Amino acid sequence: MSSETFEIIELANGDVALRRAGERDDALVRIHFSEESTQFLKEHKIAIAKAMLEAGIEAVQNIGELEPEVFEEELEPLNHTIH
Secondary structure, three states: OOOOOEEEEEOOOOOEEEEEOOOOOOOOEEEOOOHHHHHHHHHHHHHHHHHHHHHHHHHHHOHHHOOHHHHHHHHOOOOOOOO
């Protein structure tokens, strides 16, 4: 992604989304928090979603530095809990 401007919004259903600033198109990324998580996070939900989105953007910016075999491991779907 280039130097475009993005905005973080809260959707009507409570999800937090990232989209291009000023556009009404579908969001590029959506984050859904469970009801339990929403109650736990309270007013910090947006700040947590922002941190998650920033980490994702940073990972995308550094994707060229990652070794290709890192992605080969991800090709097989895994059903396990990540802590």
